[in-house]
Amino acid sequence: MNWTWFHKLGSPKWFYDISGRWLPWLSVAAALLLAVGTVWGLAFAPPDYQQGNSFRIIYIHVPAAILAQSCYIMLAVAGVVGLVWKMKLADVALQCAAPIGAWMTFVALLTGAVWGKPTWGAWWVWDARLTAMLILLFLYFGVIALGQSISNRDSAAKACAVLAIVGVVNIPIIKYSVDWWNTLHQPATFKVTEKPAMPAEMWVPLLIMVIGFYCFFAVVLLLRMRLEVLKRESRASWVKAEVERSL
Amino acid sequence: MSFESFADFLAMGKHGLYVWTAYGISLAVLALNVALPILARRRYLQDEARRLRRESKQ
Incomplete structure (x- = not known):
């Protein structure tokens, strides 16, 4: 396998240039997919035979919840990369992804x-799945607070990386909470090994x-990371050129 | 189309309030997530440009 791209990530300028080229395509993809999915899910998918039309909330609830967990795994991976290879961009990615992950967790909990x-007759129950998701939200808050409260950048990066890696233990707990405990929450919609239990006009x-949602996450993450790279490299000549070009 | 009319679509059976609340707040959160970094970038570039101009005068 060719690892050149990984070594190139050591250069903030290379990342800034390549992400600038990817951003328009990702934005178009995110806008199109979200528009098509929303209209299809809201207006064209058939109503659920038990839940009626309230089940349409699934089209934001499940993507937001999947993304909230994937984002935390990304935080942990960035933490490992930052600790092992001392890559500065890994800390940028970790710091910029944490608020987006927190927002996605909030959307999943709220929807x-x-x-x-x-459906259940209650806004909130102290159910295993719901509680584990709430802990995920607090883990995100922890990473954000830790990253902002330590003024030395390298120490903050290390502390956040460790918290992200330790906290990842919560992800399998969220995933298997519906199997390990008796919960109100319904089991997983998508499984790798089986076909979804719902008809195609519902799951497509x-x-x-x-x-x-993944494309949207990529867009927002790149927007945040590009700004953070500009701030951290503000003394580099290419950043000054970029600032002057924006005038 | 799984609805008879537009009013039917808005009503969402008996669940209109729930469905539209969930979609409305989610849309607002997504829009906020796009707007915040774009506004922050614009403000930062303006501040940096001003700083560079000031330093080049000295």
């Missing part, structure tokens, strides 16, 4: 509450939304 009210728009 879950709004969906729970008509959901899959489109999941991919759309």
Whole structure:
């Protein structure tokens, strides 16, 4: 396998240039996928035979929850890369992804509450899946607070990397909470080994939304990372050239 | 299309309030996530440009 791209990530300028080229394509993909998925899910997918139309909340709840967990795994991977290879960009990625992950967790919890009210009769229950997701939100808050409260950049990067790596133990707990404990929450919609239990006209728009949310995450992450790179490299001549070009 | 009319679509069975609340707040969060970094970038570039100009005068 060719690892040149990994070594090139050591150069902030290379990252800045390549991400600038990817950004328009990712934005278009995210906008198209989210628009198609939303219209399909809201207007064209058939209603659920038990839950009626409230099940349409699934088209944001599940993608947001999947993304919230993937984002935390990304934080841990960035933490390992930062600790092992001392790559500066890994800390940039970790710091910039944490707020987006926190927002996605918030969306998953909120849409879950709004969906729970008509379905279970309660906004919130101290159920294993819900509690584990709430812990994920607090882990994100922890990473964000830690990153901002330590003024030495290298120490902050190390502390956040360690917290991200330790906290990743919560991810399998979220994933298997619906199997390990008796919960109100329904089991996974998508499994790698089986076909979804719902008909194609229901899960195809959901899959489109999941991919759309990933593209959206990539767009927002790159936007944040590019700004952070500019700030950290503000003394480099290419950054000054970039600032002057923006005038 | 799984709805008879536009009013039917807005009503979402008995669940209109829940479905539209969930979608509305989610849309607002997504829009905020796009707007914040774009605004921050614009502000930073303006500040940096001003700083560079000031330093080049000295």
